[in-house]
Amino acid sequence: MLRQFVRRIHYSQRFYEAQVELTSVRYAGVKRGNYAQLSEKHVQQFERILPKERVLTDPSDVQSYNVDWLRMVRGASQVVLRPKTTEEVSAILQYCNEECLAVCPQGGNTGLVGGSVPVFDEVILSTSLMNNIIGLDELSGVLTCQAGCVLENLETYLSERGFMMPLDLGAKGTCQIGGNVSTNAGGIRLIRYGSLQGSILGVEAVKADGEVIDCLNSLKKDNTGYHLKHLFIGSEGTLGIVTKIAVHCPPSPKAVNVAFLGLEKFEDVLQTFQNARRDLGEILSSCEMMDRLSLDAAVTNLKLKQPIGDFPFYMLIETSGSNGIHDEEKLTSFLDNSLETGVVLDGTVASEPSKIKMFWSLREGVTEGLLQDGYVFKYDISLPHANFYSIVPELQARLSLNQVKRVCGYGHVGDGNLHLNITVPQYDSEVMKIVEPFVFEWTSKLKGSVSAEHGIGFKKTQYIHFSKSQSSLNLMTNIKQLMDPKGILNPYKVLPADH
Structure with a gap:
């Protein structure tokens, strides 16, 4: 969607x-x-x-x-x-x-x-025309490709050979793997497969002066000095332009099941997440949360069907494993226990692909639905689980309905990544003044990150100091000056202006 x-x-x-x-x-x-x-x-x-x-x-x-x-x-x-x-x-x-x-x-x-x-x-x-898939080593599961390959095309190529990308994003039909690497994109299955940074075995990149840096290693173990590939992963094109990638891809799961749950309060979301980690163990691959207003953006604005009743919070829990019957029974048992204890008020389980796709379309459709409201102030923050959602009611109290259409939160509760959204009919500088820098100051006080997976880009350069120490920023500046002394690569991004 x-x-x-x-x-x-x-x-x-x-x-x-x-x-x-x-x-x-x-x-x-x-x-x-x-x-x-x-x-x-x-x-x-x-x-x-x-x-x-x-x-x-x-x-x-x-x-x-x-x-x-x-x-x-x-x-x-x-x-x-x-x-x-x-x-x-x-x-x-x-x-x-x-x-x-x-x-x-x-x-x-x-x-x-x-x-x-x-x-x-x-x-x-x-990099859109740099879209060649160089090859897949089916023994090691290492895929090598150019940076302009669209993520969904890589997923299709791999699935035909019994593998999958460790990264899955709602925008996979358009986003490119080079951009994913350059921003160290997170996605919906980080809880199972880890960060993209951990899956990238090697990169080829071009420095500002045209020198090609060949770190296109395809080995899972290489302990020879500095791990130079990490300079380019997450640096958003400010240190060099990634041109090729080698990524470790896991085998495709033989069975996927998804549960869609309704809950009364956020404390129940946390309890359900804790229970899922304990009861579903190694087959748990995703744990997503949406509040009522987030889901409403997809249901109302996009005319999507809601699979269960109206609740303050919703969760989407996915399992991936090798035994479909066993995994479905395990997830169904988990849901039955959750309903019996009252932590979950309603829920349904899907194993057939069409219904699974329908569940995920609701989660992936939230972003599109919010854009139908008008202009969206979007914030991508990492927070301790105990404080994962508390900024949403805080902002709802600070903003009046005369100023905004909705203040809502959804995201990857499995890894503590909240997507905070404020929608308005059109860009409003007064709303901006209320929201920023409050969101970043609030996040910093909780030792959170002002960017969980989207990067710093242009929009957050003046707020990176809330998550990076002065000594860290100084070192980042030194690396930038060493690798791009004229500052021609993606200027005005990542580093604050005074650096």
Whole structure:
């Protein structure tokens, strides 16, 4: 559901561009760096590196690349470059570095923090044509591919061979694996398969000066010095552009079951999560939570069918294993016990693919449903489980219904990642002042993270200090200066302006 929506947003961005204020206007405090202005000379050189049809300069072609899919930010780039190989990326960056042209790497452009579109007039380097699957070692389960491969295409390729991607996202029909790696994306099954960072065995990346760094290791154990691949995982294209990836993929489960539950209070959500970890053990693969307003966004705005009655909270619990009958019995027994004790008020279990897909469409449809309200202030934070939801009623008290349509929370209760959302008819600077920096200060006091899985991008640079110490920021700055001394790679992102 969400991936279909992401496609629609991409196709229709040109119609929304006029409604999206330029980032340089909305965030007037951000100043353009001392970079060169694009000239005809630059375009001619790009056309020597790439075939002319892969150098986009027509405003009608470029404009959709300038706007993020949430329509929060808009850049003013005049050119989009579409390389197909690492060598072409290297030549582009070498030239941009020599000319001091700022570059914005862009994959599927499904980011939620403004990291994948220009802030000013940066050259956009799109990896969309770098979409070759190099191969799968079926003995080790290691997949090697280019950075522009769409996540869903990788999932299809692997499933035909009895494997699966360790990462699953609602936007998998559009997002690219290079962007996933560059943001260290989380997803809905982190509780079972761990973070993407742990599954990536190697990367190939290109530095700002065009030098290719080959860390494309496919071994599960390699203890030879610094783990350089980690410099590029989660750095959001500020240290280098990822061009190839080697990722360890687990075998596909033979049986998948999903339970959809209704609960009265958040304390019951935590108790159910604790019981699920204990009773479902090794087959537990996902544990998601939605409050009433979150689910309502999908049900009401998207006209989706709600499988159970109306409750303050909902949970979606998935199991993945090798014995379908055993796993279904185990999940059904878990649900029966939860209903008997009163922790869960209602619930249903699905094992057939169509019903499982319907359950997940509700969870994945929340993001789309919220966008139907208007403008969305989105926050992606990690919190201790005991405080996972408490910021939602706090913000509901701070904001009046005259200011907002809804304040709601949903997310990955299994790993403590809350997606906090405030919807308004249109962007409202007064609401912004009430919400920020309050959300980040509140998160910091609880020793949480201001970005659980979406990255820092452009939107959170001034708040990264709530989760990173000054010494850590200084070291990050030193690494940036070493690897990109002219600062041409994805400027205005990740690091705060004073760094």
